[in-house]
Amino acid sequence: MIAKKQLATLPTPLQELPRLSKALGGPLILIKRDDLTGVGMGGNKVRKLEFLLQDALDQDAKTLITVGAAQSNHCRQTAAVAARLGLDCILVLTEDKAHELDGNVLLDHLYGAEIIWAAEEERNRVFMETAESASREGRKPYLIPVGASNPLGAYAYKAAFDEMQRQIGSREITWLVVASGSAGTQAGLCLGAGLQGWHGRILGISVSSDEHDLKENVAFLANEASGLMEASLRLEPLDILVHDGFRGEGYGLPGDPEWEAMELFARLEGIVLDPVYTARAAAGMISLIREDFFRRGETVLFWHTGGQPALFSDRYTKDYQKFTERRLAAMRG
Ligand SMILES: *Cc1c(COP(=O)(O)O)cnc(C)c1O
Numbered sequence: 579m580i581a582k583k584q585l586a587t588l589p590t591p592l593q594e595l596p597r598l599s600k601a602l603g604g605p606l607i608l609i610k611r612d613d614l615t616g617v618g619m620g621g622n623k624v625r626k627l628e629f630l631l632q633d634a635l636d637q638d639a640k641t642l643i644t645v646g647a648a649q650s651n652h653c654r655q656t657a658a659v660a661a662r663l664g665l666d667c668i669l670v671l672t673e674d675k676a677h678e679l680d681g682n683v684l685l686d687h688l689y690g691a692e693i694i695w696a697a698e699e700e701r702n703r704v705f706m707e708t709a710e711s712a713s714r715e716g717r718k719p720y721l722i723p724v725g726a727s728n729p730l731g732a733y734a735y736k737a738a739f740d741e742m743q744r745q746i747g748s749r750e751i752t753w754l755v756v757a758s759g760s761a762g763t764q765a766g767l768c769l770g771a772g773l774q775g776w777h778g779r780i781l782g783i784s785v786s787s788d789e790h791d792l793k794e795n796v797a798f799l800a801n802e803a804s805g806l807m808e809a810s811l812r813l814e815p816l817d818i819l820v821h822d823g824f825r826g827e828g829y830g831l832p833g834d835p836e837w838e839a840m841e842l843f844a845r846l847e848g849i850v851l852d853p854v855y856t857a858r859a860a861a862g863m864i865s866l867i868r869e870d871f872f873r874r875g876e877t878v879l880f881w882h883t884g885g886q887p888a889l890f891s892d893r894y895t896k897d898y899q900k901f902t903e904r905r906l907a908a909m910r911g
Contacts, residue, residue, distance in 0.1 A: 740770055792820045824861055
């Protein structure tokens with residue numbers, strides 16, 4: 579057993595999406611609500627941080643230091659768990675043209691995190707320098723990688739897979755669809771599935787990396803987590819399923835398919851997706867249903883990984899407004 583610090587509200591709900599399923603005319607769609615993990619407005623990083631934080635507490639750490647994009651959900655969740663446990667938190671965030679106090683950044687401030695802005699190319703150097711100076715100052719830093727995707731973080735999603743299996747019981751799930759970024763989430767799910775000899779298949783929808791790199795990362799992290807639990811299972815990149823064809827204009831840049839998916843989930847099920855990860859994964863899933871890749875009679879489980887606070891940042895509210903204007907202009911011909 580690998581120890582964790584209990585932080586999340588688990589199990590997260592597993593629900594059916596009957597109206598969305600009917601509207602798409604394809605498989606039955608289920609949803610696993612990891613947007614409801616309960617700490618700091620939720621999301622998949624809380625599960626990972628339960629395991630990383632136990633490790634940090636075991637090492638008597640006093641300051642969490644991590645790194646991410648300006649609207650990083652991972653950084654926001656790290657800031658929240660630090661507050662909850664009475665630790666300091668330093669976030670090294672990628673410089674955005676206007677780093678306004680909105681969306682996740684607003685929450686980072688509320689949770690009392692210290693924010694250091696760094697240009698993309700400088701970020702890793704600034705991260706290491708921040709760690710060194712925190713060490714010198716006796717602040718006992720604990721470093722958390724991008725997305726908390728290390729072996730412990732991946733292991734958390736092996737445990738999440740087991741949780742889902744207990745909820746499903748004897749129901750047959752043919753596909754599991756999840757947004758995949760720094761790969762830890764998909765790695766843990768694939769490890770859990772592999773260890774249980776699960777018959778369903780797991781498809782990661784890439785939000786940034788190309789298929790080759792993402793498969794390598796997923797397999798690597800799955801194997802590291804397998805080693806951590808002294809299991810003998812090893813996965814090859816070839817065993818991992820990734821679709822990198824829904825990346826549009828790139829990371830953090832939602833297009834029409836993402837906004838359409840957001841509206842479908844919101845209008846048919848009252849569920850809010852996030853513009854960077856889950857809307858992209860949902861757009862991918864919807865496209866694969868329309869192409870008859872996922873078929874009627876099958877059951878697809880969509881794993882909601884959270885991220886909604888980013889929606890309330892200026893850049894995404896403006897982006898959605900532009901989308902509605904584009905649609906109106908198209909309707910007028
Ligand atoms: C981080 C994140 C992901 C991706 O998880 P990885 O383990 O980095 O692949 C998906 N969705 C949301 C909302 C996230 O914040």
